Amino acid sequence: MPTRLRVLGFAGSLRKGSYNRALLNTAVELAPDTMEFIIFDLASIPFYNQDVEDHEDPASVTAFKRAIAESDALLICTPEYNYSIPGVLKNALDWASRSAKTTPLQGKPVAVMGASTGGFGTARCQMALQNLFAACGMHPLNSHRVLIAHAEEKFDESGRLIDTATRRIVKESLTALAEWTLILQRGKTSVQKV
Numbered sequence: 775m776p777t778r779l780r781v782l783g784f785a786g787s788l789r790k791g792s793y794n795r796a797l798l799n800t801a802v803e804l805a806p807d808t809m810e811f812i813i814f815d816l817a818s819i820p821f822y823n824q825d826v827e828d829h830e831d832p833a834s835v836t837a838f839k840r841a842i843a844e845s846d847a848l849l850i851c852t853p854e855y856n857y858s859i860p861g862v863l864k865n866a867l868d869w870a871s872r873s874a875k876t877t878p879l880q881g882k883p884v885a886v887m888g889a890s891t892g893g894f895g896t897a898r899c900q901m902a903l904q905n906l907f908a909a910c911g912m913h914p915l916n917s918h919r920v921l922i923a924h925a926e927e928k929f930d931e932s933g934r935l936i937d938t939a940t941r942r943i944v945k946e947s948l949t950a951l952a953e954w955t956l957i958l959q960r961g962k963t964s965v966q967k968v
Contacts, residue, residue: 777808779955782845784814786852786863786899793889793925796933797944798851801887804945806952811849814841816866827872835869842870843878847955848912849948851887854899859906871910879910883958885951887920887944889928895921913958918943918950 783802785795802811818834826832831839842848852863871877886903888896900919907914920943922928928937935941 777956777959779809779846779952780812780844781805781809781847781849781951782812782814782841783849783851784816784863784866786816786850786860788817788862791933792853793891793922793929793933794851794853794887796929796935797887797889797920797922798849799933800935800941800944801849801851801948804941805948809948809952812841812845814838816862819862819866819869822865822868822872827869831869838866839870839878842882845882846959847883847885847951849885849887849951850903851889852896852899852903854888854890854892854894854896857898858902859899864906867906867910877910879912881911881913881958881962883913883915883951883955885915885918885947885954887922887947889922889925891924891926893923895923897921913954915947915951915954918947920944920947 783798785792785798787794805811819838820832853860870879886900888900890896922940928935928940930936
């Protein structure tokens with residue numbers, strides 16, 4: 775029986791009508807049977823403040839870190855703001871990266887998808903995230919990136935992704951994430967046995 779993978783998904787946008795929240799819903803819809811999604815809303819995570827952290831992580835941060843730790847892989851669906859990472863997403867990942875010795879991000883497989891109304895489909899944001907992933911010791915899926923340009927033409931008014939080719943690309947990316955996660959898990963098991 776195939777291994778069931780637990781994937782934590784979150785959107786880098788707080789807007790209810792966000793194309794990237796819609797994209798996350800599409801990922802849940804198109805995920806392989808071996809993949810179980812847990813969705814986390816970043817809205818409750820406060821601005822990072824080391825004074826707060828030194829006292830105690832806020833409950834929402836603790837819940838986010840726990841959800842990451844309990845997942846096999848992450849899926850981030852994010853817009854691009856000013857050629858880079860949206861503040862809400864960077865803030866959440868900054869919290870999750872603390873402390874460097876205990877971060878649940880270390881060794882975590884991650885895939886990124888993005889939708890925008892512009893012509894680059896979040897390419898610059900996704901490139902910027904590579905530096906963050908490297909700093910946190912994460913394992914990004916570098917193939918099968920999903921870059922949806924002119925999103926207003928590909929989603930209907932209810933937020934459903936209606937573009938057939940893009941739906942296929944999303945599905946292929948999820949399959950690749952599942953395969954990548956299993957490869958990393960097998961490698962980790964092999965190392966532990968040595």
